[in-house]
Amino acid sequence: MSTTTHSPPADAPTERRSWLSGPAGRNLGLVVALALICVVGVATGGERFADLDNVLTILRLAAVTGVVAMGMTFVITSGGIDLSVGSVLGLTTVWATTLATQTMAEDVHWIVMVATALVVGTVAGLINGAIIAYGRVVPFIATLAMLAAARGLAEMISDRRTQPVSVSGFTDFFRADLLGIPVIVWIFALVAAAGWILLNRTTFGRRTVAVGGNVEAARLAGIKVQRHILYIYGLAGLTAGIGGVMMLGRTTAGTSTHGLLLELDVIAAVVVGGTLLIGGRGTIMGSVLGVLIFSTLTNVFVLNNMSTSAQNVAKGAIIVIAVLLQQRFAQRSKTP
Amino acid sequence: MVDADPDEAPTQRHEPRHGVDTDAAPDPHETTPPASAPEPRTSPTPPMLRMEGIVKHFPGAKALDGVDLDVVAGEVHCLLGQNGAGKSTLIKVLSGAHQPTAGRILIDDAEVSIAHPVAALGHGIATMYQELDVVDGLTVAENIFLGHELASAGFTQRREVARRTRELMARLGHPEISPHREVGQLPAAGKQLVSMARALSHDARVIIMDEPSAVLDAGEVENLFRVVRELTAQGVAIVYISHRMEEIRAIGDRITVLKDGRTVGRDLPADTPTRELISLMTGRDVEYAFPERPGVPADAPVVLDVEDLSLAGSFSGVSLQVRAGEVVGLAGLVGSGRSEILETIYGARRQTTGTVTVSGKRLRPGSVPTAVAAGVGLCPEERKSQGLVLDEAVYRNITLSTFARTARGGWLDEAAERRDAQQQAEALDLRPRGVDRAIRTLSGGNQQKAVLARWLVHGCDVLLLDEPTRGVDVGARSELYALVRQLADAGTAVLVVSSEIPEVLGLADRVHVVSDGRVVHQAPAQDIDEHGVLDLVMEGSAA
Incomplete structure (x- = not known):
């Protein structure tokens, strides 16, 4: 009796909880929500919704947000937040389309533009991480500062003008289809798969969960917490860079207004997906489903010629409901 | 000093006491003579x-x-x-x-x-x-x-x-x-x-x-x-x-x-x-069963050597040595600086002065990873907030210090982790035995065993235990005591902090009494009793 001291009444809700709020149960809820939106889509849009082209449109719409959401999932799982991803994405599109970069890309290969975007994004993320981990500034403030600074820098570089992509190889590649599916959707799928493996199968992912679950325990177990936090924000910056490349491919132009308010969509998708804002639990599948729910919803509203204002009201409602459900779970699991 | 007659104190210090009868509305500065002391106790009010x-x-x-x-x-x-x-x-x-x-x-x-x-x-x-x-x-x-x-x-x-x-x-x-x-x-x-x-x-x-x-x-x-x-x-x-x-x-x-x-x-x-x-x-009605102390051979090597360690505002001038196979206890009240001493040795706090040497190697101040790599393990005071990731599975908590070592090129080897954890679960008689459930569902004693198991998997030369039996019930305590002794017998140097004085006295070979951030006394555990320690920490804190 002495060593198995959890009381029976405490056990009963545990069982129920393990089914409903276990990873499978939570994702099942999201799948049901997505299915419901699709049912509404078919009922109101019929052929226009169920069409393959429309499905690809939804996925293309989801791709950029989805890739950035993968990095954000790591940040939020570690107990942090990154408000700067939208601005950083904008900055990467501008930097990759500057005259210098494009000239170099024409001479060498369009991969130079891609590399530029990825490096700019990663460096911005590492700066966030360094300020948070070593400067001990709370993530909200540090990334809020980057949100302002990166957008400002993008405006300075581009002089607030749209910079079209003139390297034809670049646009050819990113606007192409592979096996009938757009390249940027493939990229989304690859990044999601890599994110899942990184979170669930590597020491990096384990450290992320440990830092988010109990930073003090992680530190006292010998994990280099500060360095890990640096890497996590670097990763978020990298995904913003990838998102920037995809955005360039989709729009064929770089501008400082790319990714405006993207951070809100990304955070909403991750949180709706079931990653706890307090950290310690993250789900890549959930984030993917969260992104798909929002993009499908947008699609249904557009097909029905409903205003973006109505869309935003629906989005807001979904976020509140999801977070309320999440809090109930967190409260129950936090009471000893 | 240890055996100073505690009865002395009251006779020397007769302080003004006032009546408890409010109806009498006593002047606060009036001093009731000690002779009338028993009277107000059996108060009519x-x-x-x-x-x-x-x-x-x-x-x-x-x-x-x-x-x-x-x-x-x-x-x-x-x-x-x-x-x-x-x-x-x-x-x-x-x-x-x-x-x-x-x-x-x-x-x-x-x-x-x-x-x-x-x-x-x-x-x-x-x-x-x-x-x-x-x-x-x-x-x-x-x-x-x-x-x-x-x-x-x-x-x-x-x-x-x-x-x-x-x-x-x-x-x-x-x-x-x-x-x-x-x-x-x-x-x-x-x-x-x-x-x-x-x-x-x-x-x-x-x-x-x-x-x-x-x-x-x-x-x-x-x-x-x-x-x-x-x-x-x-x-x-x-x-x-x-x-x-x-x-x-x-x-x-x-x-x-x-x-x-x-x-x-x-x-x-x-x-x-x-x-x-x-x-x-x-005077407790439950006597804990403490394991026997085999005695540490005089030639056992010093594994942990702490010299003149100080942390501003917390403790100062702490020097102590722990030999292989020895259990050294730090006794003192909450706030006396005991926990801070352990945390500083471990690198979780950065000392103001002094050095920590483990097996002849000097540790870098304020670096936990260095201490862990040198074979130092800490079971922290606040198990839940400092020791465990509560929502995670038992095995992941046990392997929190070693998952990177069992991993190959960054890829986790969860099978090896489960095996390591399961092995310790058997060895420590963790109940329930399964290592896949969330650790929050375990009792305090079993959670503490899981933290210990972490360092057993890791392999430690020095084990720092901060309040190892806090929130642990009587039955599990004896088990934990036996475990600590087993570890020492296997050659681990153990430094244990506890505010339960009998625990320190029963478990340790040598005891250091800490009061107000200083080691005020040290003695073999057999040579000092609970009253002696309490005298030192209670009366000593006023000095």
């Missing part, structure tokens, strides 16, 4: 506050198991007990933070239920917690009326608030503290006055003071006593918690002693001999 048979269960632990307490108006009622005796839980029950599982609380002979902190204030019970609960950024007046602001139509009545604050501060003997002063600028004693004024602003009839002198220096303690005497003269009852005997003798009227969640001594006069109080506090 009915108790203002009475607690009967209070029981409080927590999952897996019985914090209170039948506590009786009666407090009469105008007295200073001292609550004594070792750490874990249930004082804090009792306070929380009284202040409405916890609900008792069983028992009655009566105020003026009418049964009441104290469902939440506001209800406690409504009944005139105010609590001053050990950690000062003032808001630094607000003014004195704002702090005092926090939560019950005087307002009319939503506007705070600044002038009235200021007037009442001045009144309260004057009543506490400090009219010079302005109501508009920012509390953050006040010294600790000033903050305490604000906290006390807040208690009074609720028209408190009972004020609970949890170690109020802990943050004060000698002069400030005198002022605290003066205020306490004035309050009791006005009929306010004080429930006073302190480890310092001389304070209890100075202002106490009656003493209630708690042990293992029960009242074991009631209605004791404040001049009860120290020895008698200590035996009430410690």
